[in-house]
Amino acid sequence: MSYVFASVKQGVRExxxxxxxxxxxxxxxxxxxxxSISAVVITNQHVMKRQFxxxxxxxxxxxxxxxxxxxxxxxxxxxxxxxxxxxGEIHSLEALYLMSDYFQRALADVSEKKAQVFQK
Amino acid sequence: MSFPIQPxxxxxxxxxxxxxxxxxxxEQSSKxxxxxxxxxxxxxxxxxxxxxxxxxxSLHEQLLVQFHIYESLVHELGWLFLxxxxxxxxxxxxxxxxxxxxxxxxxxxxQHIHDITQDSLQDILLSLKGALHIMxxxxxxxxxxxxxxxxxxSSMNQRISVLxxxxxxxxxxxxxxxAIAPRVFDLLDINPHIVTPVQSVNNEILVNADGxxxxxxxxxxxxxxxxxxxxxxxxxxxxxxxxxxCPLGTDMAILYHSDDVGSxxxxxxxxxxxxxxxxxxxxxxxxxxxxxxxxxxKINNYVVVRLDAVAKQxxxxxxxxxxxxxxxxxxxxxxxxxxxxxxxxxxxLCDDMxxxxxxxxxxxxxxxxxxxxxxxxxxxxxxxxxxxxMRLDSLKQFKLAYEQYQSGMFEAIGxxxxxxxxxxxxxNLHEEVITTDGHVKGIVISxxxxxxxxxxxDLQDVLLEASxxxxxxxxxxxxxYDLQMMVKKLIIQLEQRLxxxxxxxxxxxxxxxxxxxxxxxxxxxxxxIQQLTQELSGLSFEV
Numbered sequence: 250m251s252y253v254f255a256s257v258k259q260g261v262r263e264x265x266x267x268x269x270x271x272x273x274x275x276x277x278x279x280x281x282x283x284x285s286i287s288a289v290v291i292t293n294q295h296v297m298k299r300q301f302x303x304x305x306x307x308x309x310x311x312x313x314x315x316x317x318x319x320x321x322x323x324x325x326x327x328x329x330x331x332x333x334x335x336x337g338e339i340h341s342l343e344a345l346y347l348m349s350d351y352f353q354r355a356l357a358d359v360s361e362k363k364a365q366v367f368q369k
Numbered sequence: 370m371s372f373p374i375q376p377x378x379x380x381x382x383x384x385x386x387x388x389x390x391x392x393x394x395x396e397q398s399s400k401x402x403x404x405x406x407x408x409x410x411x412x413x414x415x416x417x418x419x420x421x422x423x424x425x426x427s428l429h430e431q432l433l434v435q436f437h438i439y440e441s442l443v444h445e446l447g448w449l450f451l452x453x454x455x456x457x458x459x460x461x462x463x464x465x466x467x468x469x470x471x472x473x474x475x476x477x478x479x480q481h482i483h484d485i486t487q488d489s490l491q492d493i494l495l496s497l498k499g500a501l502h503i504m505x506x507x508x509x510x511x512x513x514x515x516x517x518x519x520x521x522x523s524s525m526n527q528r529i530s531v532l533x534x535x536x537x538x539x540x541x542x543x544x545x546x547x548a549i550a551p552r553v554f555d556l557l558d559i560n561p562h563i564v565t566p567v568q569s570v571n572n573e574i575l576v577n578a579d580g581x582x583x584x585x586x587x588x589x590x591x592x593x594x595x596x597x598x599x600x601x602x603x604x605x606x607x608x609x610x611x612x613x614x615c616p617l618g619t620d621m622a623i624l625y626h627s628d629d630v631g632s633x634x635x636x637x638x639x640x641x642x643x644x645x646x647x648x649x650x651x652x653x654x655x656x657x658x659x660x661x662x663x664x665x666x667k668i669n670n671y672v673v674v675r676l677d678a679v680a681k682q683x684x685x686x687x688x689x690x691x692x693x694x695x696x697x698x699x700x701x702x703x704x705x706x707x708x709x710x711x712x713x714x715x716x717x718l719c720d721d722m723x724x725x726x727x728x729x730x731x732x733x734x735x736x737x738x739x740x741x742x743x744x745x746x747x748x749x750x751x752x753x754x755x756x757x758x759m760r761l762d763s764l765k766q767f768k769l770a771y772e773q774y775q776s777g778m779f780e781a782i783g784x785x786x787x788x789x790x791x792x793x794x795x796x797n798l799h800e801e802v803i804t805t806d807g808h809v810k811g812i813v814i815s816x817x818x819x820x821x822x823x824x825x826x827d828l829q830d831v832l833l834e835a836s837x838x839x840x841x842x843x844x845x846x847x848x849x850y851d852l853q854m855m856v857k858k859l860i861i862q863l864e865q866r867l868x869x870x871x872x873x874x875x876x877x878x879x880x881x882x883x884x885x886x887x888x889x890x891x892x893x894x895x896x897x898i899q900q901l902t903q904e905l906s907g908l909s910f911e912v
Contacts, residue, residue, distance in 0.1 A: 257431055263419045269861070270412035276868075277408050277817055280810070281401040289398065306405065342416050349413040352406045359399060366398045 268331075275328045278308055286368050291355045293364040304348075304355055313348045324348055400818055407823040414826065478877045479733040490812075490866060494716045497859045501709050504852045508701045511842055512694065576633045581620070581673035590637045591674075592644050606676060608647040610654075610662050615647060615676060622651035622671040624661050633672055645674055697835040701849075704828045708856070711819040718812050729801040735791050736798075767791070768894045799878075806874045813867050822864075825857050 282289060292303035300317040313324040324344040325334045333344045358364035574586050584591070595606050597614075605616045615621050623636065623643045630636045636643070644663050646654070651671040654662070661668050766788070773779045774792045784792075832853060836846035 260422065260429075263415070263422050266415045267412070267419045270408065270415045273822065274405070274408045274412055277401070277405050280814055280817060281404070289401070291402065311409070342413070342420055345413045345416055349406075349409045352402075352409050356399075356402055356406050359402065366402070368398075 271328070271331050278306060278328065282306075282308065284308070288369040290367040290369065291359060291364055292367070293355075293358055302351055302355070304351060311348060313344075313351055315351075404817045404820065407820045411823055411826055478873045479736075490863060491716060493859055493863045493866065494712055497856060497863070498709060498712050498716070500852050500856050500859065501705055501712065504849055504856070505702070505705050505709075507845055507849050507852065508698060508705065511839075511845055512698055514842060514845065574634050574637050577675070579673070580633070581675050582633065582637075584674055584676045587637050587674065590642055592642050595645060606645055608650055609644055610646055610650045613647050615645075617676050619676055620648050621645035621674045621676060622648045623674060624651055624654060624668040624671045626667045627670050628667075636672065646671075648673060694839065697831060697838065700831045701828065701835070704824055704831065708821065708824050708828070711821055711824070714819065715812070715815060718815055729798075729805045732798060732801060765898060768898070771894075802874060802878045806871070806878055809867065809871050809874060813871060816864065816867065821860050822857070825853060825860060828853050829857075 288305050288307040290303060290305045292301060294301040294303060302316075303312075303314040305312040305314070308328070310328055311326045315322045315324075323334075323336050324340070324347060326332075326345060326348060327334075333340050333342065335344050355364055359366060574582060576582055591606075595609070596604060597607055598604050603616065605614045606621060607614055608621070623645055625636055646662070648671075653659075655668060655671055659668070660666060770779065770784050770788055770792055773782055773784075779789070779792065829850070832846055832850050836843050836850070839846070
C-alpha cells in the first residue's frame with residue numbers, strides 16, 4: 250500500500266511540474282503581449298518559397314503550421330487546458346517536442362534574418 | 370498597464386504582409402521569444418519525464434480504479450444533497466452580507482501587501498544566493514576530491530600489494546587498514562610515483578618469434594608513471610635508470626630472474642607491474658650481475674618489449690574521464706555563476722520595489738486604520754475589530770470631511786492633519802497603485818527574462834548526468850541535487866509571492882478608480898452608519 254501511495258505521490262509531483270511549466274508558458278504570453286494584440290507570428294514564409302513553417306502565439310494557444318507542396322500540417326497546444334492537437338485531432342506529446350524544436354529553429358532564423366516576426 | 374509587446378504605432382509600421390504587421394524592431398519581441406522558447410522547452414521536457422514515468426502509469430491505473438469506485442458511489446450518495454436545508458444556505462449568506470465588500474477587499478489587499486513588505490522578496494533572493502553559494506563550494510570540492518580520490522585509491526592498492534608480497538598481513542589486518550585508511554593522513558597520498566596493481570587483463574600475452582613481447586599486449590603490467598607526453602602530445606617511455614626517452618617503435622626491456630618465472634607469460638601475472646629499462650641498461654645490469662634498480666630483487670635475464678602504437682591510446686584512455694569531469698564541473702560552475710548574476714540583478718530590482726511600495730503601504734495603512742476607528746495607533750493588531758461606537762464615529766467624521774473636501778471647504782474648517790492626509794491619499798491612491806503595479810510587473814518580467822527556472826532545470830540535468838558518470842562522487846552530487854531542489858523551490862516561492870502581490874494590486878487597481886472609489890466609499894459609509902445606528906439603538910433598547 251505504501252508503494253502505491255509513494256508512486257501516486259511521485260506521479261502527482263511530476264504532474265504538478267508539467268502544470269507549473271504550462272502555467273509559466275501562459276504567464277509569459279499574458280505578461281508580455283498586450284491584450285490588443287491577438288497573436289505574435291514567426292514565419293519563414295516567402296513569396297518564392299512554397300515550403301514554410303509558421304508559429305503563431307496567441308493568449309490561448311500556440312499553433313505550428315508546416316506547409317509544403319505535398320502536405321499541410323497544423324499542430325496546436327491549448328495554453329489554457331494543455332490539449333495538444335494535430336490537424337484538429339488530439340495528438341501525442343510528439344507534437345509538443347516538434348513545436349519546441351521549431352521554436353528553437355525559429356529563434357535562430359529570426360536572428361539570422363531568415364524568418365520574420367509579425368503581430369496581428 | 371504596459372506590456373513589452375504593444376501594438377505598433379503608425380510610424381513604426383514598415384511593412385504590411387497578408388494583413389499582418391511586421392515587427393522591425395525585434396529587440397523586445399526577441400526577448401519575449403527567448404523567454405517563451407525557454408518555457409516551451411521546459412514544458413516539453415517535463416511532459417517527457419511525466420510520460421515516461423512508471424509512477425505516472427501506476428497513478429493512471431489507480432485513478433481509473435478510483436473513478437470507477439466514485440462512479441458507483443455517486444448514485445448512492447446522491448440523496449445526501451436532498452438533506453441540505455435552506456437554513457444552512459441562508460446562514461452562510463448572511464455572514465458574508467454583513468461584511469462590506471470594499472472595506473473587506475481593501476483590508477485583504479492591505480494584509481497581503483503588508484505581509485509581503487514585511488517578508489520582502491529580498492529574503493527569498495538572499496536565501497537563493499546563499500544556496501547558490503553553498504552549491505558553488507560543493508561543486509569546487511569535486512575536482513579536489515577527484516585528484517585525492519585517485520591517489521588515495523592507488524595508495525591503498527599499493528599498500529595491499531606490499532603487504533601481500535611480504536606475506537605478513539592477514540585478512541584482519543587488511544580489513545583494519547581499509548577501515549582506517551580514509552580517516553588517516555597518508556604520506557603516500559602525495560607520492561606521484563605509485564605503482565598500482567593490475568586491475569584486469571583480458572588479452573592473452575603472445576611472445577614474438579624473437580622472444581620479445583609487444584607493449585600493446587602487456588600495457589596493464591607496465592607502471593603508469595613511465596609514460597610521458599611531450600609538447601606535441603607524442604607519448605614516450607622514460608628509462609628510470611638512464612633517463613633516456615624511448616619513443617614508439619623502439620625497444621625497452623623488463624628485468625627478471627629466471628628462477629622466479631617459468632616462462633615469459635608467467636612474468637605478466639596479476640597483480641605485479643614492471644618497470645621498463647632501455648635495452649642497453651638492461652644488458653649492462655644483467656652482465657654485471659647487479660640487482661634490480663627499483664625492487665632490489667635478483668635478476669639474471671631480461672625480455673625485450675617492443676613499443677607499438679597502443680601506448681598512446683592507453684595514455685589517452687585515462688584522459689577523457691578527467692576531461693569529462695572538468696567539463697561537468699565547468700558546466701555546473703557556469704550555470705551557478707549565471708544564476709548568481711541573475712539573483713544579484715533581481716536583488717537590485719527588489720531594493721527599488723520596496724522603496725516604490727512604501728508610500729502605497731503607508732497610505733493603505735492609514736486608510737485601514739481609519740476605518741477601524743483608530744487613526745493614530747497603527748500596529749499589526751489594527752485589523753482586528755474595534756468597538757462599534759468608535760467605528761461609527763470615524764465613519765461619520767470621514768463622511769463629513771469628505772463632503773467638505775468635495776465642496777472645497779476642507780482646508781477652512783481645520784480638520785486634524787491625519788484626517789487631511791487620509792482624504793488626500795484617497796485621491797492619490799489610484800496613481801500610487803498604478804505606479805506600484807508597473808514596478809511589480811517590471812520585476813515579474815525581469816524574472817521571466819532571467820530564465821532562472823530554466824537555468825535551474827539545466828543544472829538539475831547536468832547534476833543527474835554527472836552523478837551517473839561519477840558514482841564515486843554520488844554523495845556530493847546528491848547534496849548538490851538537494852540544494853538545487855531548494856533553489857527551485859525558492860524560485861517557485863518567489864514567483865508565487867510576486868503573483869499574489871500582482872493579483873492584490875490588480876484588485877486594488879480595480880477598486881481604486883477615483884470616481885468608483887468615492888462613490889463606493891460614500892455608499893459603504895452610509896450603509897455602515899445606518900447599520901451601526903440600528904445596532905446601537907437595539908442595544909440601548911435592550912439596556
